[in-house]
Amino acid sequence: MNVAELPMILFTVIAQMCVGAFLVLGVVQTAGSLRFSAKAIDQVADPALLAIGPAMIFGLAVSMFHMHDVTHTFNVIRHVGSSWLSREILFGTGFAALGFLFAVVQLLKWGHPRLRQGLAVLTALVGLGLVYSMSMVYYSLVTVPAWHSWFVPLQFFATAIILGSLAIGTALVVTTLVHARQVARGLSAPDADSGRKVSLRERFTTHADPAVRDEVEALLAVSVRGIVITAFVAAAVLLVAIPLYLGGLTAVGGVALQSVEVYAGGLFVARLGLLALGAGLLAVFTYFIAAKPRENLGRLVVVLTTSFVLVFVAEVLGRALFYESMFRVGV
Amino acid sequence: MYGFYFDQTLCNGCKACQIACKDKHDNPIGVNWRRVVEYTGGSWQVDGETARPNVFSYYTSMACNHCEDPICVTVCPTTAMTKREDGTVYVDQSKCVGCRYCEWACPYSAPQFNAQTGHMSKCDLCYDYRQTGQDPACVDACPARALDWGPIEELRAKYGDQNAFEPLPDPSITRPNLVIKPHRDAQPFGHGTGFIANRQEI
Numbered sequence: 001m002n003v004a005e006l007p008m009i010l011f012t013v014i015a016q017m018c019v020g021a022f023l024v025l026g027v028v029q030t031a032g033s034l035r036f037s038a039k040a041i042d043q044v045a046d047p048a049l050l051a052i053g054p055a056m057i058f059g060l061a062v063s064m065f066h067m068h069d070v071t072h073t074f075n076v077i078r079h080v081g082s083s084w085l086s087r088e089i090l091f092g093t094g095f096a097a098l099g100f101l102f103a104v105v106q107l108l109k110w111g112h113p114r115l116r117q118g119l120a121v122l123t124a125l126v127g128l129g130l131v132y133s134m135s136m137v138y139y140s141l142v143t144v145p146a147w148h149s150w151f152v153p154l155q156f157f158a159t160a161i162i163l164g165s166l167a168i169g170t171a172l173v174v175t176t177l178v179h180a181r182q183v184a185r186g187l188s189a190p191d192a193d194s195g196r197k198v199s200l201r202e203r204f205t206t207h208a209d210p211a212v213r214d215e216v217e218a219l220l221a222v223s224v225r226g227i228v229i230t231a232f233v234a235a236a237v238l239l240v241a242i243p244l245y246l247g248g249l250t251a252v253g254g255v256a257l258q259s260v261e262v263y264a265g266g267l268f269v270a271r272l273g274l275l276a277l278g279a280g281l282l283a284v285f286t287y288f289i290a291a292k293p294r295e296n297l298g299r300l301v302v303v304l305t306t307s308f309v310l311v312f313v314a315e316v317l318g319r320a321l322f323y324e325s326m327f328r329v330g331v
Numbered sequence: 332m333y334g335f336y337f338d339q340t341l342c343n344g345c346k347a348c349q350i351a352c353k354d355k356h357d358n359p360i361g362v363n364w365r366r367v368v369e370y371t372g373g374s375w376q377v378d379g380e381t382a383r384p385n386v387f388s389y390y391t392s393m394a395c396n397h398c399e400d401p402i403c404v405t406v407c408p409t410t411a412m413t414k415r416e417d418g419t420v421y422v423d424q425s426k427c428v429g430c431r432y433c434e435w436a437c438p439y440s441a442p443q444f445n446a447q448t449g450h451m452s453k454c455d456l457c458y459d460y461r462q463t464g465q466d467p468a469c470v471d472a473c474p475a476r477a478l479d480w481g482p483i484e485e486l487r488a489k490y491g492d493q494n495a496f497e498p499l500p501d502p503s504i505t506r507p508n509l510v511i512k513p514h515r516d517a518q519p520f521g522h523g524t525g526f527i528a529n530r531q532e533i
Contacts, residue, residue: 068429
């Protein structure tokens with residue numbers, strides 16, 4: 001495995017996962033609001049928001065290891081008019097900053113809901129810009145045939161969608177399990193209408209109200225099913241695209257053939273196998289057991305977490321091969 | 332716009348240019364702004380019972396070509412990679428962050444990472460020598476006089492405008508300010524049958 005590029009491998013995979021997770025969470029909230037109450041949605045969705053921020057900051061921090069003179073760090077945005085690397089860094093820090101701001105106002109319920117929604121849309125758009133500019137950093141190197149390919153943006157967006165969905169799916173069921181335990185221990189949130197000031201901790205404890213609980217259950221079933229379908233479809237697209245990409249590289253010839261050779265060993269087989277297992281087989285299984293989330297909650301947590309971990313490893317291996325396949329024309 | 336001229340018919344791969352450059356700029360081990368690439372190949376000609384080898388080998392001395400469209404300048408996030416008024420490309424050490432992105436991009440391996448400074452480094456066509464009227468170190472060091480430098484228009488008027496030979500990349504990518512007099516066995520770009528025989532040296 002390409003250890004020298006580990007900072008870049010982790011940064012690209014984690015940042016794409018964060019963008020995907022933010023988008024998926026946005027869809028859960030927006031689509032959910034058509035059928036469910038704000039109370040149920042916030043209870044399911046808000047805690048997941050807390051996980052995205054640290055992951056994104058970790059990703060950005062790791063990417064700093066690619067620089068060898070951190071005292072010149074602020075120069076990296078000087079060439080935004082020409083360099084996709086400058087643009088990637090601007091979008092990356094922009095996404096992290098907006099995401100942080102949104103998480104704060106959403107969790108503390110500051111400002112009008114419409115304002116918060118507008119901020120979420122802006123954050124999502126900057127996130128899409130991040131994944132796109134990230135792919136262009138590699139695509140724009142016309143001297144590297146394996147990177148100057150349609151496959152790079154497709155792969156990066158696929159990673160965002162697959163890992164983002166499974167991360168949110170895992171977060172949703174884990175959160176629900178934690179809530180269920182709190183209810184079992186007798187903890188419950190006070191009714192928001194009672195006029196008493198609600199502490200931050202209480203916001204994350206569950207509603208004992210059976211109506212809200214039924215709603216949460218229904219929302220969970222719909223969300224988890226939608227999430228595994230999304231991951232399944234995106235993984236299927238990726239698994240079809242990979243042979244097409246390698247076929248295209250073979251046709252290009254020259255140094256591109258050296259890149260194709262990288263995609264032949266055991267790591268490549270492991271990458272495909274783990275993706276198919278995590279986003280394929282386990283996703284199908286999850287789809288069926290998600291019909292009854294309350295009865296199957298423990299099983300859902302185990303299966304979705306396993307699926308997420310397998311796919312995360314698959315994407316890290318895939319990204320390692322991607323950096324390994326860097327062969328440039330010329331001398 | 333300054334550039335280099337290189338005569339493949341005269342070069343015997345002695346690497347005096349490479350060492351003169353390294354010495355002049357006091358570059359550490361692994362940093363070689365000029366390198367000599369050995370391109371080799373061949374086949375058998377079978378004539379009845381007789382098989383005759385038909386082999387070739389030629390050298391190309393390569394530094395920075397101070398391209399018209401320098402991809403290193405385009406991709407650099409910091410603007411440290413800079414084109415001077417005279418067309419030569421250099422690294423502004425006060426800006427470079429050492430991300431090595433230009434190293435990925437350049438098809439001539441001109442920008443090289445200097446671990447001692449944490450910055451990129453590259454051929455600046457011996458800027459200081461030129462200011463005092465001297466030739467670049469590599470040009471003067473060549474015992475076969477295979478290297479020359481000057482305004483690219485003058486070099487082209489004097490030596491022609493060819494530079495698309497293996498193992499060099501497609502010149503349309505960066506439009507290098509480079510003129511090459513081809514070896515008799517030189518293979519045109521895109522029609523190479525040989526390979527670079529001294530990968531570990533370049």
